[in-house]
Structures are given as structure tokens and as C-alpha cells.
Amino acid sequence: MEDLKGRQLVVPLQHLVAYPETLFESRESILLDKDFRCQRCGSTVDKKENALPRQVFFCSECQEFGKITSDCRLVYAKVSEEKHSFREVAFTWVGTLTETQSIIARQLQKNYQQKTSTLLWAVTGSGKTEMIFPTIHLALSQGGRVCVTSPRIDVCRELYPRVVEAFQAEQVLLLYGESTEKYRYTDLTICTTHQMLHFYQAFDLIIVDEIDAFPYEGNPVLQFALKNALKPSGQLIYLTATPPNQLLEEVKDSFAIEKSPLRFHQRPLIEPECLWYNHWGKAGDTSFYFKKFYRKVLELLKDNHVLVFCPSIAFMEKLTRRTQKQFALGGVESVSSMDEVRAEKVQKMREQAYQVLFSTTILERGVTFENISVIVIGANHPVYTKSALVQIAGRVDRKGAFRRGRVIFFHNQKTRDIRQACREIKSMNQLAKAWLDE
Template sequence: MRECFDKSILFGREVLKQELTEESDFTEELELRLETSTGFIKRNGKEYCRRCNAPVYPIEQNQCYCKQPCTYCTKCIQMGKVRRCSTFYHLPEPNIFQKAAEPILHWKGRLSSQQEIASEELVQTIKKNETRLLWAVAGAGKTEMLFSGIETAIRQNKRICLASPRVDVCLELAPRLKNAFPTVTMIVLYGGMEEAYTYTQLVVATTHQLYRFKEAFDLLIIDEIDAFPFRLDDSLQFASEKARKKESALIYLTATPDRIYQKKIKENKIQSSILPARYHGHALPVPVTVKENNWKERLLKNPMKTKVYRKILELLKSEKRFLVFVPNIKWMEQFECILREVIPKKKFESVHSEDSDRKRKVQAMRDQKLDFLLTTTILERGVTFIDIDVLVIGADDQIYTESALVQIAGRAGRSPDYPSGEVIYYHDGLTIAIKRAIKQIKRMNHIARSRGLIKNE
């Protein structure tokens, strides 16, 4: 690479040479300090990918430019192919940042008493380089509770990453963090991003992007730890550990911890802060269940005779905006066509994980330019819309876990100006997940009332 090569793009990162955008050779001076490592690690006679820690297996007739028997990792191939003959490049994290101008934190809002307590617990966790789980109901104001801790880390010249499994969550968090810390260097990392990577003190990233970091962060915050794919992917959890320094603070955020984390909290095996109420002091909307027999066929063949269709008309007539969750993309596309025939004059869109235009559609809903939005579980968490109701079609489908149903219900009633909202689970038979989701929401409301945190009833 050219002599003007910006070495900072390697600080705290572990990347392949082809992942770097600048062309040419490394300078001699840089090569003296550059740390290199092989693509694979051998343990107990087996090979593992250095980037994601997945086991690597031989691939027959694999052609490689090294002209030797070679293979590559199929687990993290979407990040670029890691071969046996690959070389990773790394420079240790030096914490050299452009000094942020005062005031560092520009947020002028006020925290509730329960938020203040949790915020201070987070600050102390960060100062002591410890681990803490923040269990806060959807709409409790988790992001705002992080601000003092992030400010503390910035003042201590620490490098900070806020990661989430979902791109939509990152895209919503980024502008809020930029507004709160406008003089702090920041970048947002996700698959398909348009801007080139630059070295910054604050990083917002999908958990997949953590693959490219090595001992970079003094503070790692992982939002939505129960979300797919992070919860079920050991390699992503490996990446999160690799991305933070040995001496660092780790904060987990969730509204719906799984039973493993709930047990750890109960047995005091992890420090935790629990917020059972929203900051505006109103109870969480409790979902109601509505039986919709044979919904998969009836909504496509004769929708006007269904309870779902009548509810949609009722909401449109009252000019109430709403989200409609459906269990899969194929069925949603069919249902969208039906709706465009029976309600042609209404403005609505559909979004899913493979939708390249998802960002624009979600923003249109946020800007109140749509009457409603059809969505898969891609919008179950991390997005906020003002004054909406929520309909879940086929809540009995196996895609809807207890966690997903609780998160979906949490899209309603988030704003202090519109703290209530209707949540309806349409089903063809109650499932354990539906029952547990409603029980969990009622339990959090009960705990909040017992603590005197719900004051607006």
C-alpha cells in the first residue's frame, strides 16, 4: 500500500488484505509493527477459522491460488473467504482519538428515578470493567440510560462499540447516538454499507461486523442479546469476545432474556439491572387473543369475511396507524396482493429481511406517510413508531417465540403522548409461546405496580 496508507484502519481490527480498500504494498515501517496470523488455527488436530472459530473441513477439488491442498471456511464466507493460506493483518488498539469538544453529552432529557438508578449502575460497571445485564421492558428508554456510561467511557479515552444483531436497530440507534454525542467520531457498520471504514472512538455495528475486530473495545454493549441470529450462533458470541479487550466492560441489553439468563439473574451469577416499567409511567399494553380459524387460507381466499379484515377497516376508518405482523415472506406477498385489491386507496407497504428497499419503507412509516405496514419478524424489535396499534396474524405459527411476541407487543404505547395501544394476537389455536408472552407482560406490569412505578392509571 502507498506510503500514505492510513494505518489507523487496522487499529483493533483483524482483516484479510483483500478487505482493505487501498492498493499497493505495506510500507517497510508499518511492516515492522504489523501483526500477521494464519487463516486457520489448529487445536487437537482439527482446524478452526481464526475469524469465526467454526470448524473447517476439506473441500474436494478446491482450486486455490496457493496451488497447494487448500480449503476455506463456509461459516463466515459472507464476510470474505478465509482460506488455509490466508493471512490476517492486525495493529493493536492504541486508543488515539480526535478529542471531543465539550460538552460531550448534548442530550438534555431527564431520566426517571428507576432509570437514574440503572444508569448509575451501568456507569460503575464501566468504570470497574465488569459485566452487567440490563433487563428493561420494551420502551423503558434503554438507549437514554446508556448515555452517562458512554460519556464516562469517552472521558476515559475508551473505545466503545454498541452492537446489535439487527441492521434496523443499528440504523435507528445511530442518529440518536450522533445527536447525543455530536463531537465524538462515530461510524455505523453493517453489510452493504456505502461509506468506507474509518477509525472512530464510537462504533455502531451489527454483531456480524465484530468478526473483523480483535481486542479493540474497552466497552462493548450488545443490544437485543436474545435476537436471532446472535442467541443461537456460537460464532457470533465468539466474535464479540474476540472484539473486546481482556480488560473491558461488557453490557448486555434485552427486554426478553431467555430462561438461561433469567436463571443466572435469579442465582446472582450475573450483575443485573431490572426495569419493569416504561419511563412514562404507563402500563405495558397487554395483548388480547382472537381466534381466526384457518387464517392461512381464508385471508387469501375470502378476506372480507375474516376478523382480521374487519379490524383493518376499523383502524383505517378511525385513521389509526398500525403494524401487521405475518409469519413468512411468501404468504405476506400473497396477502399484500389481496389487500391492494380490497383496499386500493390506502397507502401501505410490506417489508422483510430480503427487501433492498426496507430502509426507505420503514422511514416512510416513521414519517407517518403510510397508513400501515406489513412486516415479518424483522421489525419485532428496535424500531419506534408513534401512536400505533399492532396486529399479529398467525400468532400460533412456530416462528413466533415467547420473546418475539413480547417484543412485537412492545411496539405499541412507546410514546408518552400516546402511551396506550392495542395488541391483538390472531391465531388458529393458542400456543405455549402466546400464553407465556402474555404472562410475562402481565408479570412485568405487576412488578412495576408493586414498586409504585405505574402512576398513570
């Protein structure tokens, strides 16, 4: 019973007897009005394409999370409407917030107390995770239930040990598609946004890290699931360094918008160097087209390890193989969403086991490495949006002493996204300088 609080299950009608009305509530899985709408993911069900025998219908949009049909009910445990009871929550984080971070952290707490949702627009490396800790502590202390969620598995994996360290006495659950840990009720949950489909009015506070990241951005199913998982009286906190204009327009009247242009160490963002590379797409094919890339890698390795972003897995694999031939002692590896051991490779890069790590956009956000320079090869490729380029540039000089980290955008066309990314980084640096000069 306890483990089903806030959790919704798809239950066939004939099995409802196992969920007595004294303990459980249920609602239709698919509303059979003129729209035929799925209540788990919010999608409109096509009557002809999604029909089964005996006038039964199914939802194809969220079937990867378990089959849902119109002859089932969505069942969830009854939750008492009694006021939350306050409790002691140990806050075991040993770090210190900067003056700017403290101001933002207090404002987030104030907004939560006033039942106002917040968009925190803060540059990469500003310490957004640390700034939300006081609000998490406040919500838990007031008897609330908190979820920190992100569209990216790697971001969730990175968040988990940091949250556990800050709240060592709390049971913290980490959920994502490939996780082996079974669901259990906890007051503090970290999960991917896809996991929101399994919750219903469960959380008093949901914090969405990297709200603009794929696959959440522009995905109505995940956006519906997020709102469904929030209690009617709950609040949201959106975290991003690169809010899309559509998001800013959506929240301008209902959210407080807090902005921070300063990184934790108060050094400016590293501004990209845009370098012409006419035939970058052939760099993995021949030595002639490879040498420009290779010379730049050797130059950057004098000061730092190098993280190379590639626009596709196939291109990345070819370029990785050619680079590995030049490094007789090893130290060159690649990682992508298809890599079964990508978590281990990311950890090895943190430990500086590789000189060069090639990656797709899977590492564009949410991960931190010390002593890194970045190359984006083919920065004009459509996969590199303005937001993606800003996030990638933000991987450099996130922590530790300054090591002359650089950001290289190799391109053969200076696209609007490249120009906008460079302008946004420069604009944030100018705003940060003005804040520091006050």
C-alpha cells in the same frame, strides 16, 4: 496505520512484507492442530471438505466476509499498552432520565468502573438507549473506544441518529453489510454483530442491543466474534427485554443483572387480546376468510394506524394485495428483509403516511412508531417465539400520549409461546405496579 487499530485483515504470506513487525502483529488464520480451528470466527474446519491443493485449508463458515485460508495471517496494528488518557467529551443529549432510569444509568456506570459486565433486562419502551448514554460518555471520557452493536440492521439504523445527537462532537461510524460508508477509525462505532468479525481486541466497551435477536441468538460464530472484538480488559453490556433462559444461566456468575419493569412514561405494557381465527392462513385467498381480519383493521383504525405482522413474505404479499383493494385511496404497504427500500418505508410509517403497514418479523424490535395498534396474524405459527411475541406487543404505546393502542393475537391454537408471552407481559406489569406503589 490509524485506521487499522483494532481492525484485523486477512493477508497472504507473500504480502506480509507490507506490514512491518515494528507496526503490526499477526497470528495464524487457521490453527492447524487436531481441531483445525478458524481464528476469525472460531469454527472448526473439516479437513476433508475444506481442503485445497498443497495442504492448504479454508474456512467455509465465514467466507462471505472474505476468503480465509491457512496460508494467510490475520494482521492487526500494534496497540500501545499505555494507560488511556482522559479527555473532554461533549454530551449533547437534551432529554431527561426518569428516577428509575437514573438509578439504572448510575448502576451501569458503577459496573463499568468496577470492570463488571452487565445484563440490562428492561421492558420494551423503557428507554434502554438513553440509559446507556452516561456509560458511553464515561468510557469515552476515560479515553476508551466504544461499540454499540445489534444483530438487526434496522436497529442499527434507528440507533445511529440518536447516538449522533447525544454525542455531536464525536465522529460516529455506522457499519453494516449494505452500508456505503468506508471503514475509518473512530472512538464510537455502531454496527451489526456480523461486523465484529473484522475487529480484534478493539473496544473497551461493547454494548449489544437486542442480544436475544436473530441471527445472534444461538450463533456461535457471532458470539465468538463479539468476544474477539473486546479488549482483554474490556466490558460488555447486554440489552434485552426478553432474555432467554440460556443467556440468564450463562451470565449469572460473571455479569451484574439489572432489571427494570417500567416504561419511560410509566404506563403499563399493553396486554394482548388473544382472538380465535380458525382459517387465518386463507385470509389472503378469499373474501370469506378475509372479512374477519378486515373488520378488525377497520375497528383499530378508528384510534390508530395499524401494524400487521405476518409469518411469511408470501402470505404477507397476498394479504397486502387483498387489503389494498379495500382501500381505494391507498395507505396500505408492506415491508420485509427482501425490500430494497424498507428504510424509506419505515420512515414513511413514522410520518404516518400509511394507514396499514404489513411486516414480517423484521420490525418486531428496535423501531418506534407513534399512534400504533398491532395485529399478529397467525400468532401460533412457529416463527413467533415467546420473545418475538413480547417484542411485537412492545411496539404499542412506546411514546407520545396514550391513544388506546391495542395488541391482537389472531390464532387457531393457543401455543405455549403465546401463553408464556401473555404471562411475561402481565408479570412485568405487576412488578411495575409494585415499584410504583413503593
